[in-house]
Amino acid sequence: MLLHARDLVQRFDGTTVLDGLSLTTGDIQSLVLVGPSGGGKTTLLRILSGLDVPAGGSVSFDGVPLPRDEAALRDYRRTVGTVFQAYNLFPHLSALDNLLLPLVHVHGLTPAAARERVREPLERFHLAAHAHKRPAELSGGQKQRIAILRALVVRPRRLFFDEPTSALDPEMTSEVLEMIRKLKAEGVQFVMVTHEMAFARSIADEIAFVSDGRVLASGAPADILDRCADERLRSFFSRILI
Amino acid sequence: MCYADRMPRWLAHVVVVAVFAALVAAAFARIEYAWNWAGVWEYRQKFVQGWLATVGISFAALVVSMLVGGVAALCLSSRLPLVEAVGRVYVEFIRGTPLLVQLLIGFYVVASAVGLDNRYVVGTLVLSLFSGAYMAEIFRGGLAAIPQAQRDSARAIGLTPWQTLRLVILPQALRLVLPPVAGQLVSLIKDSSLLSVIAISEFTLNAQEVNAFTYSTLESYLPLAAGYLLLTLPLSALARWLESRVRFEA
């Protein structure tokens, strides 16, 4: 994917959260957004995934601009997948029914075809035994892996992850990160927000450092994480890379 | 662990009811009440007719009040100030005034003014509007209790607003509101007894008439209480059963 974001502005109740953010990537498979809390990562990701419309500026993927009206944005969202920090799944449905819902109601598969579609991925990620459980009966890591599968089985062009592991304990974190690593190996494209720096370094084709509503630096992981040219990057990394 | 911890639930209910009944019986024995069931028995048809009228009115008002409450809840949840205001004024006005006054004004003023003279229809409508205001607040609370994250998830997978309501919000909200709605329906059935003030020949009015004919107050009103319990107890039981079936949180 070639991402091109220009002069993005977003305001909530008068406060400017994205302040003319611009970001251009090469033709990469994975982009990781890092930066201090409140810097605007989630706000940016919600715009990229078609959930929010920026107050100003424009975004394009592979040269195709994101639409601004809700109906066209909905069509766009149907071609991508988004996984939030937590509470992704619908608690009144079993894990399996969570997977089937978008396939049947959004993508028009018959229930039988939808079941056939999810069978193999459930097994590959060792979730088949949990498919009939409600979210309340799943561990945090299982919930997130089902949420990722739900985004994946519709065969999206790319996925968006917003801190998918920050609500999980270390063991569950590694099972979710392992899944994302597998997806990368299979060729899945994604944009991910994370505070897992070691993971970011190994998974990212490019890293963008987002702070105060702007991208302060972006590029290959080694360039961003090791050179630390900017004072704000230096202080950010010295705090989280103990 | 003593037996009281392990006794079956139904048996516990039977025991409590039996003790309560014994106390009531003892109270009656003490005041040496002279029962006269024979007089009241003559009028059993009136009880049956009144009870059936109450069942019919309650059922109709139950359906209409849920519709009214659903629409009013959507008004209350609206982002448009004028729509929200309509819902809010309706709910506060109805909940802040006695049903008695609403029935009298509804029947003698509003219904007369628009030429609606079927008192059963007017009574059922007023009761529905009354109960609908309470339903509206219950439904609004149910909708508001669904976290924003659920709407985000629904949008993220590409559901339309209508699909989001139908597949995500309502199934969860209905589970939440089931207990309070059941409680409101029980209230509605009992509130229907006030329709006697506009001379609707329902269960309570008929019991009052039997009392006037026979001068047997308790013999007229004890069957009345039993008749209402006959409606409300199964409703509560049904609500509890539904609640246990649709529960999804651990």
Ligand SMILES: Nc1ncnc2c1ncn2[C@@H]1O[C@H](COP(=O)(O)OP(=O)(O)OP(=O)(O)O)[C@@H](O)[C@H]1O
């Ligand atoms: N819907 C909203 N309404 C009002 N303010 C918001 C809203 N969403 C975000 N903000 C504000 O915008 C700023 C940036 O938030 P954002 O969630 O994008 O940061 P972030 O980089 O994702 O932070 P974190 O690492 O804590 O998740 C914060 O100051 C936040 O309070």
Ligand SMILES: [Mg+2]
């Ligand atoms: Mg965030």
